[in-house]
């Protein structure tokens with residue numbers, strides 16, 4: 001089994017300045033120079049709505065992405081729209097263009113149960129909100145029928161999955177692997193997990209990792225702002 005321990009400190013995580021924010025700043029200045037209407041989405045505007053470069057620009061938050069058509073239409077009319085409040089989880093079946101047509105990146109929850117002082121993701125993603133097992137299994141069935149070869153479960157903390165809705169990660173994983181074709185034509189990759197919650201389910205997780213359609217791989221970040229602690 002492969003366990004990938006990421007050793008890093010606070011400012012390497014996703015919403016922070018490099019590379020997401022600098023890529024965003026470059027795109028914003030390109031669009032402004034070309035005088036193009038612009039909508040910015042994702043963690044950076046959600047977590048840092050007051051950034052100077054976002055002034056006068058439409059922004060759409062991470063849990064409002066299902067309203068992107070409305071926001072684009074209003075922006076094209078010359079209005080500045082800001083949709084950042086959180087509501088129910090967006091549907092898993094929103095139309096999407098996969099970067100790699102054989103890989104489905106499937107979010108199993110948003111947010112986390114942590115309160116790590118160095119983390120900006122928490123500001124953007126908020127408290128744990130898990131998708132139901134039924135909705136995730138339905139999505140798996142659809143993507144398998146579409147010919148997807150790998151399903152990557154994604155989460156801020158995979159091990160925390162389900163604690164807000166009265167279930168847990170082993171229940172989800174067992175339900176998903178039951179839908180994967182026996183010929184291993186679609187493989188499952190379990191996403192990043194912090195240690196605390198997954199430790200409660202180690203035996204069940206080990207058994208899921210032995211399934212022929214599951215990569216025997218866990219990604220465990222070990223984070224601290226202190227080099228001494230990391231060491």
Ligand code: SF4
Pocket residue numbers: 111112113114115116119120121122156157194
């Ligand atoms: S658990 Fe992860 S996402 Fe949540 S606050 Fe801590 S570092 Fe951030």
